[in-house]
Amino acid sequence: MSLTRKSKKVGASPANPKVILCKEHGIQLLFYCETCEQLICLYCTTTQHSGHNHETVTNMAEKQREELRKMAATVEKMITGLSEAHEKIEKMMKEIRQLGVEVDKQIDEHFDGVIQKLLEQKEDLKQQVRVSVSLKEKEVTTQMEEVEFARAEFLSLKELNDATEKSSDQEVLSVKKQL
Numbered sequence: 001m002s003l004t005r006k007s008k009k010v011g012a013s014p015a016n017p018k019v020i021l022c023k024e025h026g027i028q029l030l031f032y033c034e035t036c037e038q039l040i041c042l043y044c045t046t047t048q049h050s051g052h053n054h055e056t057v058t059n060m061a062e063k064q065r066e067e068l069r070k071m072a073a074t075v076e077k078m079i080t081g082l083s084e085a086h087e088k089i090e091k092m093m094k095e096i097r098q099l100g101v102e103v104d105k106q107i108d109e110h111f112d113g114v115i116q117k118l119l120e121q122k123e124d125l126k127q128q129v130r131v132s133v134s135l136k137e138k139e140v141t142t143q144m145e146e147v148e149f150a151r152a153e154f155l156s157l158k159e160l161n162d163a164t165e166k167s168s169d170q171e172v173l174s175v176k177k178q179l
Contacts, residue, residue, distance in 0.1 A: 032060040 020029045022041035029039040035052035045054050055063070164171070 030057050031055065032057055034060075 020039060021027060022029055022044060025041050025043045027041045027043070029041050031040045031042065031045055031054050032038070033040050033044075033049045033052045033054055036049065039057065040049050040054070045052075
């Protein structure tokens with residue numbers, strides 16, 4: 001229901017601008033034509049608006065106020081509901097953020113632990129390799145010393161053999177004891 005002025009019959013009273021006068025009859029508009037949705041005067045109810053649904057401006061204004069109060073109560077309930085929903089959503093967002101921080105922390109702790117274990121395993125493996133290399137070096141060094149000793153012995157025998165080629169029979173037989 002609208003209280004807009006659709007008629008050209010409406011005008012303000014020069015003495016009291018709040019009083020609206022009928023342009024056709026010059027008297028105060030005290031009625032509301034519900035059929036045409038406009039303010040009308042007493043004479044208009046019996047002429048152009050006869051047979052229409054009329055109500056006094058006071059009654060119609062009270063009905064409108066009551067309707068607005070009901071709407072305001074409904075709007076107030078909606079505002080309260082929306083405010084509660086807003087608070088719940090804010091609480092959920094805070095919980096989600098906190099959960100995200102906690103999960104981030106758990107991920108960091110887990111992977112820091114995994115990384116630490118991997119670093120320890122890396123150091124253990126490197127130590128095992130160093131020990132293994134050291135043992136192999138000692139083994140190879142021993143073998144090298146044995147090979148060098150054997151080579152020196154064979155060189156010595158070769159020199160002895162070379163020396164006996166030019167030696168007399170007696171010298172060759174005297175070397176036999178050295179072998």
